[in-house]
Amino acid sequence: MKNEYSRKGIAAAATLKKVMADHFYELDEAARTGFPKIAWCTSVGPAELLRGMGFLVYYPENHGAMLGATRMATELIPYANAIGYSPEICSYLTSDIGSYLRKKTPLTKAYRIESVPRPDVLVFNTNQCRDVQDWFAWYSREFKVPLIGIHTHRGIGDIWDYQIKDIAQQIEGLVPKLEEVSGKELDMDRLKEAVEYSRRTSELWRDCLESASAIPSPWTFFDAVIHMGPAVVARGTRQGVEYYELLLAELRERVANNVAAVEGERHRLYWEGMPVWGKLRALSEQLSSLRTCVVASTYCSSWIFEQLDPDDPFESMALAYTELFIVRDEPYKERYIESCQQLFKFDGIIFHDARTCPNNTNSRYGMPERLRQGSGIASLVIDGDLNDLRCYSEEQTKTQIEAFIEQLEGS
Numbered sequence: 090m091k092n093e094y095s096r097k098g099i100a101a102a103a104t105l106k107k108v109m110a111d112h113f114y115e116l117d118e119a120a121r122t123g124f125p126k127i128a129w130c131t132s133v134g135p136a137e138l139l140r141g142m143g144f145l146v147y148y149p150e151n152h153g154a155m156l157g158a159t160r161m162a163t164e165l166i167p168y169a170n171a172i173g174y175s176p177e178i179c180s181y182l183t184s185d186i187g188s189y190l191r192k193k194t195p196l197t198k199a200y201r202i203e204s205v206p207r208p209d210v211l212v213f214n215t216n217q218c219r220d221v222q223d224w225f226a227w228y229s230r231e232f233k234v235p236l237i238g239i240h241t242h243r244g245i246g247d248i249w250d251y252q253i254k255d256i257a258q259q260i261e262g263l264v265p266k267l268e269e270v271s272g273k274e275l276d277m278d279r280l281k282e283a284v285e286y287s288r289r290t291s292e293l294w295r296d297c298l299e300s301a302s303a304i305p306s307p308w309t310f311f312d313a314v315i316h317m318g319p320a321v322v323a324r325g326t327r328q329g330v331e332y333y334e335l336l337l338a339e340l341r342e343r344v345a346n347n348v349a350a351v352e353g354e355r356h357r358l359y360w361e362g363m364p365v366w367g368k369l370r371a372l373s374e375q376l377s378s379l380r381t382c383v384v385a386s387t388y389c390s391s392w393i394f395e396q397l398d399p400d401d402p403f404e405s406m407a408l409a410y411t412e413l414f415i416v417r418d419e420p421y422k423e424r425y426i427e428s429c430q431q432l433f434k435f436d437g438i439i440f441h442d443a444r445t446c447p448n449n450t451n452s453r454y455g456m457p458e459r460l461r462q463g464s465g466i467a468s469l470v471i472d473g474d475l476n477d478l479r480c481y482s483e484e485q486t487k488t489q490i491e492a493f494i495e496q497l498e499g500s
C-alpha cells in the first residue's frame with residue numbers, strides 16, 4: 090500500500106519489467122526446446138564470452154535476490170541446511186538450493202514459470218567469493234553437466250600485469266569446453282559485439298548512478314537495486330543498452346526539474362554492503378520519513394565494467410573482473426569510498442554487516458573507524474543479512490537508524 094513515504098514511481102519501470110520478463114521467458118523456452126544452450130553464470134562471471142558463444146545466460150544470484158525480495162528465502166534456507174549446507178554460508182546459495190529442493194520459485198508467481206532453466210554448463214568466477222563455486226558444484230552434480238571457472242587473485246591493492254595475463258588465459262581456457270557444449274566454434278566478431286554492448290551498458294549504468302550526485306538526488310539506492318536488473322542479466326546485449334538509455338533520460342529530466350526522490354532531502358547516505366532484500370521497502374520508507382536519501386552504494390556500482398574493450402576482449406574482461414571493489418584490499422576500498430564521498434557528498438555511511446556474506450561486509454576489520462578518523466565520515470553498522478531474515482531485527486535497526494540520523498542532525 091502506498092503512503093507519503095513510498096518511493097516515487099519511475100516511468101522506465103514498465104520497460105524494466107518487460108526486459109526482465111523477456112529474459113526469463115527466453116530461458117524457459119530454451120530449456121524446453123534445448124536451443125539455444127543455457128549457461129549459468131556467476132554475477133561477475135564471463136558473461137560476454139558466453140553471449141558471444143551463443144549461449145543464453147542465467148544468473149542464480151539474480152534468482153537468489155528474488156527469493157530474498159519475495160521473502161521466500163527464510164522458509165527455504167533450512168532445506169539446504171538439512172543436506173549439509175551451513176546456515177552461516179551464503180544465504181543466496183542456501184535459499185536457492187532450498188528453492189530447487191522444494192520446487193518453489195518466485196518465477197512461478199511473477200511469470201508462470203515452473204522452475205529455473207536447466208543448465209548445459211555452469212561457469213563461475215571466484216572474484217567475489219568461494220561460495221559461488223560450491224553453489225555451482227552442487228548443481229553440476231545434480232544435473233550432471235560440466236562445471237568450469239576462473240580463479241581470481243583476491244585482496245589485492247595494485248594490480249599487476251601477471252595477474253591480468255593469468256585471468257585472461259583462464260578465460261580463454263574456457264573456450265574449448267564451451268565449444269564442446271555448444272557444438273559451435275567461437276565467433277570472434279560475436280564476442281566483440283557482446284563486449285561492446287557490455288561496455289556501453291556499463292557506461293550508461295554509471296551515468297544513471299552518478300545522476301544521484303545532484304542535490305536533491307533524483308533517485309535512491311532502493312530504486313537503483315531494482316533498476317540494476319538489466320545491468321546483471323542483459324549484459325552483453327542490445328536490450329541492456331537500450332534500457333539504460335531510457336532510464337538515464339528520465340533521471341536527467343528529473344535532475345533538470347529538481348525532482349527529489351526524498352521530499353525535503355536533508356541527509357545523504359552511502360550504503361555499504363548487500364541490500365537486506367526482504368526489507369527494502371521498510372528501510373526506504375523509514376529513511377524517507379527522516380528526510381534521508383541513500384544516494385550511493387558499493388553494491389550497485391559493482392556492475393560497472395568500463396574497462397571492457399572489444400579490440401582486446403580477453404585481457405579487458407580480465408581487467409574488468411579484477412579491478413572490482415570486492416576483489417581489492419582495505420586501503421583501496423577506503424580510497425574508493427572517499428572518492429565516492431567527494432562525488433556524492435554524503436554525510437554518513439550505513440555499513441550492513443551481512444551475517445552470511447563476509448565478502449560484501451566491510452565493517453569487520455576497522456574500516457568504519459579508519460574512515461571516521463581519516464575523512465571524518467560518520468557511520469552506523471547494522472546487523473542483518475541479504476536473505477536470511479532470522480539474522481535481522483527490524484526494531485533494533487529502526488532504533489539505530491533513528492539515533493544515527495539524530496547524530497547527523499547534531500553534527
Ligand code: SF4
Nearest residue numbers: 179217218220446448
Ligand atoms: S558475494 Fe556474498 S552474496 Fe554473493 S554469492 Fe558470494 S557469499 Fe553470496
